[in-house]
Amino acid sequence: MATVIERVTKVVVDRLGVDESEVKLEASFRDDLGADSLDVVELVMELEEEFDMQIDDEDAEKIATVGNAVSFIESKIS
C-alpha cells in the first residue's frame, strides 16, 4: 500500500504535469508548481477521490502546499 505522500505525489504529478522530484512537502502548488487557482480546486477534487473523503471548502482553502495536503489527509484517515 502506497503511503499518503506517494499517493498525493502521484495526483500532483498527473494533474500539474510536473516532475516527481519537484513535488516536495514545502512546495507551494501556485508558487512552485505552476498551478492556477482553478488547478488547485481540481487538485483538491482529485485528492477527495483518491482518498475517498470530503474536503470542505474552508479546509480546501488552507491547502496551499504539498505538505498541507499530506498532513490534512493524514489527520483525517488516522
Add this chain to the structure above:
Amino acid sequence: MKKLDGKTAVVTGGSRGIGRAIALALAEQGARVVVNYSGSQAKAEEVVAEITANGGEAIAVQANVADADEVTALMKAATDTFGSLDILVNNAGITRDNLLMRMKEQDWDDVMNTNLKGVFLCTKAVSRQMMKQRAGRIVNIASIVGVAGNAGQANYVAAKAGVIGLTKTSAKELAARNIYVNAVAPGFIATEMTDELPAEVKEHMLGQIPLAKLGDPADVAKVVIFLASDDASYITGQTIHVDGGMVM
C-alpha cells in the same frame, strides 16, 4: 446524427412554459433530459412521457433550486442515471410582481433565491462534473427586463440582471476548462406567466416590439439548442436577446 446525441442535459423548471419547450427541443436533438420541477410533478411527468413517446430518454426530478442540498441531489440523479452531465439550462424562475413601494421583503427574497441564487447553486454543482469532463455547456435563461428594466418587477429585474453578470463571470472562470456559459434573454413570450398580464399591458408591450408579435417558447428553445451545441463553438459569456427586436 443529431446535434446533441449522447449528451445529458438538465433543465431546471422544465415542466412548463419556456423550460418545457427547451426540454422537448433538447430531446429532439438527441439529448437525454432531466426535467427538474419544484411543484408541478404531473406536468413534469407529461414532458417526460412526451419525450419517451418520441423515442427519447428523460426523467423527472423534484428539487428546489434555491436549496443547495436539493440541487446536489438533482445533479447526482442526472449523473447516476445517465453517466454524464453535459448541458445545464438554468431556467427555473418565479415572479412576485409589485411596485417597489408595495413590494414585500419576502417577495424580494423569494424571487432572488429562486431566480438568482438558484443559478449560482446549480452552476456550482455542475461545474465539478464538467471540469472533470473538460467540457460543458451552461445556458442561463435571463430576461430582456434584466437589460432594460421594467416597472413593477424590481425583484425579478434585479435577479435577471444578476443572472447576466453571473453568466459573464462564470464564463470567464470556466473557459479554461472548456465550459461555455451563455445567457438567453427572452422578451414577451406567450406562456402561462405572461397570460396573467392584463390586456392593456399586453397591448402596450406589443406596441414596443418591432416584429409586432409575441414570441413562442420554441423561439427561445432554438437559441438554447444553438448555444448548447458545437454550432456555438466560439461564443461564451454572451446574452442573446430573443425578443422580436424589443431591446436593441
